[in-house]
Amino acid sequence: MYKRPLFLAALITLVAAPVVSAAPESTTSDYPSYVSLGDSYTSGSFLPFVNVPCARADRNYPRQVAAAIKPKSFADASCAGATTKAMTDPQVPTGNPPQFDALKPDTALVTLGIGGNDIPAFEIVFNCGVRDAAVPHGSPCKDFYTRGGTDTLAEQVRDIAPKVGAALDGIHRRSPKAKVLLVGYPTILPETGPGCWPIVPISDGDVPFLRDKIKLLNQVLIEQASRHGATYVDTYTSSIGHDMCQAPGTKWLEGPIPTDLAAPLHPNALGAQNQARRVLAALR
Numbered sequence: 001m002y003k004r005p006l007f008l009a010a011l012i013t014l015v016a017a018p019v020v021s022a023a024p025e026s027t028t029s030d031y032p033s034y035v036s037l038g039d040s041y042t043s044g045s046f047l048p049f050v051n052v053p054c055a056r057a058d059r060n061y062p063r064q065v066a067a068a069i070k071p072k073s074f075a076d077a078s079c080a081g082a083t084t085k086a087m088t089d090p091q092v093p094t095g096n097p098p099q100f101d102a103l104k105p106d107t108a109l110v111t112l113g114i115g116g117n118d119i120p121a122f123e124i125v126f127n128c129g130v131r132d133a134a135v136p137h138g139s140p141c142k143d144f145y146t147r148g149g150t151d152t153l154a155e156q157v158r159d160i161a162p163k164v165g166a167a168l169d170g171i172h173r174r175s176p177k178a179k180v181l182l183v184g185y186p187t188i189l190p191e192t193g194p195g196c197w198p199i200v201p202i203s204d205g206d207v208p209f210l211r212d213k214i215k216l217l218n219q220v221l222i223e224q225a226s227r228h229g230a231t232y233v234d235t236y237t238s239s240i241g242h243d244m245c246q247a248p249g250t251k252w253l254e255g256p257i258p259t260d261l262a263a264p265l266h267p268n269a270l271g272a273q274n275q276a277r278r279v280l281a282a283l284r
Contacts (some may be wrong), residue, residue: 031109031179031283034071036062037087037099037171038113040080041185044272046263053094054079062111064276069283071109077102083117084163087170100174107175111279112230113183114167115221118160124153125265128210129256132203139205157216161224168228180230181282184218186239186271188253196245200255233282235275242270 036042044060056078057063066074077099079091087099103110131140145153164182171180189195189211194204202210218236225232242252244265252271254262262268267275 031069031071033073033104033107034062034066034069034075034109034111035102035104035107035175035178036065036074036076036078036111037102038062038078038111038183039082039115039117040263040266041116041275042078042111042113042183043076043080043082044267046261054091054096056080059272061272061275061279064272065111065279065283068276068280069109075102078113081117082114083120084114084160084167087114087167100170103171103174103178105175105177107178109181109283110171110175110178111181111183111233112167112171113185115160115164115217116185118163119153119156119217124210124213128202128206132197132206133201135203136197136201137205138203139209140203141206142209145209153213154216157213157220160217161220164221164224165228168224168230172229179283181233181279182221182225182230183233183275183279184221184235185214186235186253186267186274187241187243188214188265190243190245191240200245231282233278235278238274238278239271242274 040055042060042062043054044057046055046057056076060076060078062076062078077096079086079094079096079099081094082091082096082099086096090097127144128141131144145151168180168182171178189202189207191211193207195202195207197204215236218234222232239252242250244251244253244255248259252267252274254260254264254266254268256264258264258268260268
């Protein structure tokens with residue numbers, strides 16, 4: 001059983017993704033210029049770094065995509081901890097300039113992975129981690145977010161919709177010729193069943209509650225992509241059965257105490273490969 005302080009310390013490290021063992025199959029590019037925007041699920045931290053403050057890795061999924069499509073120009077502006085605000089404003093405390101600065105009028109392809117930090121994810125992890133760490137049964141996290149009869153966490157997730165929509169519109173204004181892909185979030189918890197406490201110490205009654213919020217987040221992204229001229233990239237469906245409760249080699253996302261090169265609650269090498277495959281499939 002994990003000691004509670006170690007679990008909480010791991011949980012609040014929300015900045016990483018993994019080393020990738022093999023690049024996806026190459027494809028012919030119709031996209032001479034490619035810009036990647038997004039948060040830590042895009043930047044791929046805790047790998048060999050290209051940019052230390054943003055934990056931007058040299059083998060994250062955007063770089064795998066770029067290696068496959070071989071654009072003449074490629075810019076990865078993604079940064080760990082980014083919110084939609086980081087698209088137009090410098091990001092504190094990393095010092096990363098506005099991610100939209102990487103966009104050009106002739107940019108041909110843009111991928112965007114954003115939204116989790118706008119909820120914000122840190123708050124959810126802290127609130128649920130404190131309540132579930134020593135409670136195998138019950139639903140203390142759900143009870144916290146639904147006190148008073150309203151699901152306030154669902155409201156927080158839905159509230160990001162206009163922010164994501166505005167980000168997509170901002171891309172189109174700056175790069176009107178670009179194909180824009182909005183990349184969703186992968187499976188984090190088992191698709192069925194109570195979870196795997198204490199390996200991932202989330203109370204059994206909170207697993208379906210939090211699983212539904214991940215699905216709701218992706219649904220919000222789907223709707224915004226449809227309304228704002230983007231293509232949604234589903235990384236959830238393909239990663240079912242590869243959640244953080246699975247064994248090493250099967251899981252594509254690390255748990256609160258990683259067993260592979262990745263930060264807690266973030267994609268590992270296999271997860272990053274799957275993200276790249278889904279993006280390339282959308283391009284084909």
